[in-house]
Amino acid sequence: MKKTLTLLLLALILENCLAWGTLGHSFVAEKSIQTLPKELQNFYLQNIDYLKNHASDPDHWKKKDAAEPSRHYIDIDFYGKYPFLELPRNYKEAKAKFTEKTLNDYGTVPWEIEKFQAELTKNFKKKDWEKIILNTVILGHYVADSHVPFHTCLNYDGQLSGNNGIHKRFESLMIEKHKNELDFQPTIAHYIDEPLIEGFRIVLESFPYANEILKTDSLATQLLSEKMIRLLPKADEFKSFEPYYEKLYNDTWKIAIQRLEKASDVLGSLIFTAWTDAGKPELPQNFKVGK
Numbered sequence: 097m098k099k100t101l102t103l104l105l106l107a108l109i110l111e112n113c114l115a116w117g118t119l120g121h122s123f124v125a126e127k128s129i130q131t132l133p134k135e136l137q138n139f140y141l142q143n144i145d146y147l148k149n150h151a152s153d154p155d156h157w158k159k160k161d162a163a164e165p166s167r168h169y170i171d172i173d174f175y176g177k178y179p180f181l182e183l184p185r186n187y188k189e190a191k192a193k194f195t196e197k198t199l200n201d202y203g204t205v206p207w208e209i210e211k212f213q214a215e216l217t218k219n220f221k222k223k224d225w226e227k228i229i230l231n232t233v234i235l236g237h238y239v240a241d242s243h244v245p246f247h248t249c250l251n252y253d254g255q256l257s258g259n260n261g262i263h264k265r266f267e268s269l270m271i272e273k274h275k276n277e278l279d280f281q282p283t284i285a286h287y288i289d290e291p292l293i294e295g296f297r298i299v300l301e302s303f304p305y306a307n308e309i310l311k312t313d314s315l316a317t318q319l320l321s322e323k324m325i326r327l328l329p330k331a332d333e334f335k336s337f338e339p340y341y342e343k344l345y346n347d348t349w350k351i352a353i354q355r356l357e358k359a360s361d362v363l364g365s366l367i368f369t370a371w372t373d374a375g376k377p378e379l380p381q382n383f384k385v386g387k
C-alpha cells in the first residue's frame with residue numbers, strides 16, 4: 097500500500113520534477129568541463145553548447161519511456177539504516193537479494209552512473225567522438241541528479257513529513273530565483289578508482305541534507321499566512337512567497353551550491369577517468385556534434 101502510494105505520488109510529481117531545473121543541469125555540464133586538463137577541455141569546449149542545451153534531455157525521456165524515471169534516483173532509506181549496507185552495491189547481488197522490480201521501484205541511479213561511465217570509456221577507446229558527447233550528456237545528468245538530496249530518499253517530496261512540494265522549491269525554484277549568484281571555482285578533475293563505489297558515496301553524502309532542508313522548510317513555512325501555506329505545495333513561482341524563499345535561501349543556499357560544485361567535480365573526474373582508462377587517446381581539434 098505504502099509503495100503503491102509512493103509510486104502514485106511519484107507519478108504526480110514527475111511532470112514537474114526536472115532535477116536542478118534546466119538551469120542547474122546545464123550549469124553542472126559547463127562547470128565540469130572547466131575541471132578537465134587542457135587537451136580534454138578543448139575537445140569538450142567545441143561541444144559546450146550541445147552539452148548545455150541537452151543536459152536535461154533524460155528528464156524529457158520520462159514521458160516516453162516508463163523505465164526512465166527510476167534511473168534518476170534511489171530511495172536508499174528503503175534498504176534500512178545509514179549507511180544502508182543491507183543493499184549490496186554490486187547490481188547482480190542486489191537484484192538477487194531484492195528482485196529487479198524492487199530495485200526499479202526504488203531507483204537505480206548509482207548503477208546508471210557505473211553503466212554510463214563504462215560506456216564512456218568504451219567510446220573513448222573506439223574514438224567515437226559523437227558517442228562520447230552523447231554519453232557525457234547522459235552520465236552528467238545522472239551524476240547531477242544523485243547530488244540532489246531529494247533524489248536519495250523515500251521522503252523525496254516532503255510528502256511523508258508535511259513538506260509537500262519541497263523537491264521543486266529547493267532544486268528548481270530557489271535556483272531560478274538566485275541564478276545570478278550561481279557560481280564557484282572549478283576544481284581539478286581526478287582519477288576515480290571505482291565509479292560504482294563513487295555512485296554510492298555520492299548518494300550517502302547527499303542523503304543527510306534532505307532532513308536539514310526539511311527542517312528549514314518547516315520553519316520557513318511558518319513565515320507565511322495560512323492562505324499562502326495552503327497554496328505553497330502547488331505553487332509554480334516564488335514571487336508570492338518572498339518571506340518563505342528568503343529563509344530557505346539563507347539556510348540552504350550553501351547546500352545547493354556545494355551539491356552543484358561536487359556534481360561538477362565528480363562529472364569532470366569521471367570523464368577524466370574514462371579518457372585515462374582508454375589510454376588517453378589524442379582528441380580531434382575540430383569536432384562538433386550537430387544540433
Ligand SMILES: [Zn+2]
Nearest residue numbers: 115155168241
Ligand atoms: Zn533527472
